[in-house]
Amino acid sequence: MPRQSYHHGDLRRALLTAAADAIADSGVTALSMRDLARRAGVSHAAPAHHFADKAGLLTALATDGFERLAKALATSRLASNSLLELGVTYLRFALADRATFEVMFRTDLYHADDPDLLAARRQAADALYAGMTDLPDAPLAGPATVSPARPAKEGTAELVSDEVREVGLAAWSMVHGFATLWLSGAFPDSTQEDPVAAARQILGRVRQLGV
Amino acid sequence: MPRQSYHHGDLRRALLTAAADAIADSGVTALSMRDLARRAGVSHAAPAHHFADKAGLLTALATDGFERLAKALATSRLASNSLLELGVTYLRFALADRATFEVMFRTDLYHADDPDLLAARRQAADALYAGMTDLPDAPLAGPATVSPARPAKEGTAELVSDEVREVGLAAWSMVHGFATLWLSGAFPDSTQEDPVAAARQILGRVRQLGV
DNA sequence: CACGATAACTTGTCGGTGCCAAGATTCGGG
DNA sequence: CCCGAATCTTGGCACCGACAAGTTATCGTG
Known part of the structure; x- marks a missing residue:
């Protein structure tokens, strides 16, 4: 069915969701620009007007992903008030938006120096760091270190102490590693049915990891 | 310069190393079979005789990677006798063999059901689990649990206790997450110059991660 | 040693893809 | 109302992966 009007209407968003699918x-x-164009019912060269090239489309997809991840983390931090739940939120995002998540951390796929992309990525990182200090079960919480009333500001990542940064990277590594390993099917079958429950179990084992 | 003989000699290996490069x-x-063929000085269809298709070549590359990783882990376990060093070995492999490492955990790129691939992957997993129980600084070490003299056998992964499995997956998640995040350039600049040193620092912070 | 089977490689072709250029259609601000 | 700009189309180019059929070297077997 050919569409009625010459213009699509919201081709840009249509292409992004089609790409994720x-x-x-x-x-x-296996992603193909021409296939996306077909799905949207436009000619093969139409996408080029919204994204310079294939990498441009993936840049937009990754940017959108980082923004949504940042928002999800911020919401989770306020709602659940738990560091573990923050990690679970990270994992949930990876599972629900598997396609986007994979693209986000494949810098060879998109324009890694894109300003919007970088801004969105920093936003997500900040949301993660904020959990390190603000949450009650966080390792670095406490009135001596930070004032809980003050939310993390933009650009904070560069200013936090080495301790916060390192613990943050440790937590990030762990949950990110779990997500990517699970997505790649590297984990045993027992974790396959309910990855979130498995993550709660496994992430909790961190106490016994006395390296 | 055209090569002398009609036969290449060791085209299979030449293609694999060219692919990694x-x-x-x-x-x-951006990997292209035809480009690999050009690099090796053979016609564009020659690679198909050693690997059925592109996925076949990447399957071989990943299998080789898992085998080398398993060997490196086993060697490290015997030499350094430290769980932290086992993680460092994992990271070193990812850094030195970046291309192979990335392929190994991208199951959509190769034939994930290949028997050789699966065997090699299990070998690597076993080497990792072995560190959980055998090493002196391991969380689950001790004469009550295992006899240190008995090396891990094939197929062990299915038989170990839930505890060992979960702690193993926690450790694996952490070091794997660190490696992938670092490779994707997601970490702050401060870790960029010496990732191994940064890893020692950050992985050590696991103690403060009292989730 | 000969010779036939087989493995290794080549040439040629096909549909498909990303990107570029040039033209057609529609929208929107003056 | 109209002209510039944004949106989309058509056409073409070089490249890619896969397939088919032919050529050359190697190797096992008599």
């Missing part, structure tokens, strides 16, 4: 069931390698 | 400086997305 296509990646989700065929992998990013 | 190509991926290392252009990313796996």
Whole structure:
């Protein structure tokens, strides 16, 4: 069915959601601009007007992903008030938006120096660092270190202490590693049915990791 | 310069190393069978005789990677006798063999059901689990649990206790997350110059991660 | 040593893809 | 109302992965 009007209406968003769908069931390698155009019912060169090239589309997809992740983390931090739940939120995002999540951390796929992309990524990182100090079960919480009333500001990542930064990276590494390993199917079958429950179990084992 | 003999000699290995090189400086997305053939000085269809298709070549690359990783982990376990050093070995492999490492955990890129691939992957997993129980600074070490003289056997992964498995997955998640995040350039600049030193620092922070 | 089977490689072709250029259509601000 | 700009189309180019059929070297077996 050919569409009525010459203009699509919201081709840009249509392409992004189509891309996420296509990646989700065929992998990013098989992603094709021309196929997305077909799905949206436009000619093969139409996408080029909204995204300079394929990398441009993936840049937009990744940017959108970082923004949504940042928002989800911020919401989770306020709602659950738990560091573990913050990690679970991270994992949930990776599972629900698997396609986007995979693209976000494949810098060879998009324009890694894009300003919007960098801003969104920093936003997400800040939301993660904020959990290190603000949450009651956080390792570095306490009135001596920070004043809980003060929310993390933009650009904070560069200013936090080495301790906060390092613990933050440790937590990030752990939950990110779990997400990517699970997504790649590297984990044993027992974790396959309910990855979130498995994550709560496994992430909790960190106490016994007395390296 | 055309080569002397009609036969290449060791085209299979030549293609694999060329692939690793190509991926290392252009990313796996830009990898092209025809380009590999050109690099090896053979016709564009020659690679198909050693690997059925592109996924077949990447399967071989990943299998080789898992085998080398398993060997490196086993060697490290015997030499350094430290769980932290086992993690460092994992990271070193990811850094030195960046291209191969990235392929290994991108199951959409190769034939994930290949028997050789699965065997090699299990080998690597076993080497990792072995560190959980055998090493002196391991969280689950002790004569009550295991006899240190008995090396891990094949197929062990299915038989170990839930505790060992979970702590193992926690450790694996952490070091794997660190490696992938670092490779994707997501970490702050301060870790960029010496990732191994940064890893020692950050992985050590696990104690303060009292989730 | 010969010779036939087989493995290794080549040439040629096909549909598909990303990107570029040039033209057609529609929208929107003066 | 109209002209510039944004949106989309058509056409073409070089490249890619896969397939088919032919050529050359190697190797096991008599």
